[in-house]
Amino acid sequence: MNKxxxxxxxxxxxxxxxxxxxxxxxxxxxxxxQEGELALLRRRVGLLLDREAEREADAGGTIPLADQRPPHW
Known part of the structure; x- marks a missing residue:
C-alpha cells in the first residue's frame, strides 16, 4: 500500500x-x-410486600398469604 x-x-x-x-x-x-432504577423498584416492591403482609396480619389471617404454600403442594 502507498502512504x-x-x-x-x-x-x-x-x-x-x-x-x-x-x-x-x-x-x-x-x-x-438502569441499575439505579432497579434498586428503587426493588425497594418499592419490598415496601409493598411488607405493607401487604401487615395488612393481612391485621385482618386476622393466621399466616400471611405470601408465606403460605400454594394449594398444589
Missing amino acids: NGDADRMARLEEALAHLTRTADDLSEIVAR
Whole structure:
C-alpha cells in the first residue's frame, strides 16, 4: 500500500474506534441508570410486600398469604 492508502485506512480505523468508544460510553451510562432504577423498584416492591403482609396480619389471617404454600403442594 502507498502512504495515502495507509493514511485513509488509519483514518477509517480511528473513526470506527471513536464510534465504538462513544457507543460503549453511552451503554455504560444506560446500564448505570438502569441499575439505579432497579434498586428503587426493588425497594418499592419490598415496601409493598411488607405493607401487604401487615395488612393481612391485621385482618386476622393466621399466616400471611405470601408465606403460605400454594394449594398444589
